[in-house]
Amino acid sequence: MRKALLLARREIVEQYSDRGAIVRALIFVALPIALVQINRGTGRAQDGIILIFALQAALLPAATAINAAAGSFAAEKEAQTLVPLLAAPIRDIDIVAGKLLAVLAPAAGLSLVSLVAFDAASSAVYGADRVARVLGPATLYGLFALSVFLILTIGAWVMVVSARVGSQRTAQQIAGFVLAGMIVALSAIGGAIQNLAAVVVVGVVAAILISDLVALELARRLWNREEAVARL
Amino acid sequence: MIEVRDVTRRFGSFTALSHASFVVRSGEIVALLGPNGAGKTTASRIIAGILAPTEGDAIVDRISVRDDANAVRARCGLVTDSPALYERMSLRSYLTYFARMYDVPQPGPRIAQLVELMGLTSVLDRKLASFSRGMKQKAAIARALVHEPPVLLLDEPATALDPEMTQTFRELIVSLRAQHRAILLCTHDLDEAQRISDRVVIVDRGRIVREGATDELRSAGRPSFRAELVADEAPVRAALGTAGVTVESIAASNGRLEARWSSDDPAETNTRALRALLDAGARVVSLNLETRSLEDAYLAIIKESRQ
The missing domain is CATH 3.40.50.300 (P-loop containing nucleotide triphosphate hydrolases)
Structure with missing residues (x-):
């Protein structure tokens, strides 16, 4: 596990040594605050709207995982830097775990920051008591957990795509379809929350979890050394 | 290892x-x-x-x-x-x-x-x-x-x-x-x-x-030899032919003649070749074993393996 952490740390530093990545991350943190500010005049915003904004604050940062995952795997294939990594005494499972962690940790961190920023901004605008009632601790934890599951889904599926394509650009293009799927899922969750259809919410969360499991198993199989080297 | x-x-x-x-x-x-x-x-x-x-x-x-x-x-x-x-x-x-x-x-x-x-x-x-x-x-x-x-x-x-x-x-x-x-x-x-x-x-x-x-x-394969001579080409070719030496090439270079042959029995072949050349009036400047470059050896081996 130590080597997986070492690998993840290097990848995260690499991702954020690019100014564009930092700007994108800041946009995701600023977006929920902007939503609150835009709706400042509508002091009578419905509780459901606050919940949807909170959902967006928690889940939108998950989109940063697409770029990170596509860059992490396909770019490494493209630059041939996978060969020295595969030649090092590190287990296949540590490579996959380290790379997933490098996708998951920053996006999840961003999701947490974004959620906290939204909570603070909305408390200031809509009133702390009201926001505390709509976004209780259980709801906030639930939203954060949902974002982690979604990031895992994105990371694992983009890993699967990256294993099959030769370039980062292709991986990003195909990953765009993952993003489209994510938007559909978000809309479904948003709609379900608004209509208080708990069964639909549970159904969507269950679908995400199943997707996580399938994608992780596929990624594990595709990213063993034999497969990875054969496709270089 | x-x-x-x-x-x-x-x-x-x-x-x-x-x-x-x-x-x-x-x-x-x-x-x-x-x-x-x-x-x-x-x-x-x-x-x-x-x-x-x-x-x-x-x-x-x-x-x-x-x-x-x-x-x-x-x-x-x-x-x-x-x-x-x-x-x-x-x-x-x-x-x-x-x-x-x-x-x-x-x-x-x-x-x-x-x-x-x-x-x-x-x-x-x-x-x-x-x-x-x-x-x-x-x-x-x-x-x-x-x-x-x-x-x-x-x-x-x-x-x-x-x-x-x-x-x-x-x-x-x-x-x-x-x-x-x-x-x-x-x-x-x-x-x-x-x-x-x-x-x-x-x-x-x-x-x-x-x-x-x-x-x-x-050095694998038949050893090859190169003789540097002061002589005309025709008598050299005739002399080596008479001595039963399989000549690979004879070429003029810098006013001298270079004759190449190979043999599985260098002691016998080279003795016959030198005797024939001297009898034909050629002056022998040098006689050397030719070493192939690795490239020559490699190309020969690859060619042989594909036949």
Whole structure:
């Protein structure tokens, strides 16, 4: 596990040594605050709207995982830097775990920051008591957990795509379809929350979890050394 | 030490390597020669523990790649034709990263020693992206040596290096041999192989077609002789023909005549040839055994293997 952490740390530093990545991350943190500010005049915003904004604050940062995952795997294939990594005494499972962690940790961190920023901004605008009632601790934890599951889904599926394509650009293009799927899922969750259809919410969360499991198993199989080297 | 034992590797229906066996001893440089797609890279990746053999086994430092591929990886240093560096990292961070991957307990002193050896001390904290091609390849070599591996696998390592850098690189490889490392050099640069390798393994279409000491391979086949003469061509040709010498070529060069022949029994043939030449009035300036270049030997062996 130590080597997986070492690998993840290097990848995260690499991702954020690019100014564009930092700007994108800041946009995701600023977006929920902007939503609150835009709706400042509508002091009578419905509780459901606050919940949807909170959902967006928690889940939108998950989109940063697409770029990170596509860059992490396909770019490494493209630059041939996978060969020295595969030649090092590190287990296949540590490579996959380290790379997933490098996708998951920053996006999840961003999701947490974004959620906290939204909570603070909305408390200031809509009133702390009201926001505390709509976004209780259980709801906030639930939203954060949902974002982690979604990031895992994105990371694992983009890993699967990256294993099959030769370039980062292709991986990003195909990953765009993952993003489209994510938007559909978000809309479904948003709609379900608004209509208080708990069964639909549970159904969507269950679908995400199943997707996580399938994608992780596929990624594990595709990213063993034999497969990875054969496709270089 | 590397021992490749009857290794076969298939990718689907394609056989990249077929029943290959060879040995690289400690303190020895063995050149694995072959045309593109011959199976050199597959062989080096199997030895490095990256690819598993379909059949057979590779033993590195007494450890089987089948039994413990991770332990084999820990004992190998791999350099490929592309430096393959994380270019946003500084050289120091890059080498520290790989030192930790290879469980080097105190990376600092080892890295200092390596960068000094490579002449990279002054750029230790510079980003790898700013390095020249030669410097990048040196950084890749430093990465491969960071854990002091007993086995070094060099897969076309001098590709795209300028002549000066190639010379430096060659000296470095030779110095590593002196440290008792087993070095496998996969290349199609025959000049480089001829200069530094102790033995040569020639692979073609996944099969090993010849193995032996570099000098043995160069002198393999019928020995060939070159006589430098002061004479006219016609009487020389006639004299050698009468003496039963199979002449390969006669050509004028710098006002002298060069006659070439080969023989399985040089003592008998050369005596007859010299006697016939002297009787024909030719003056003999020199008679030498022709040594083939490794390139000639390689081309002949590849041609022979395809017939």
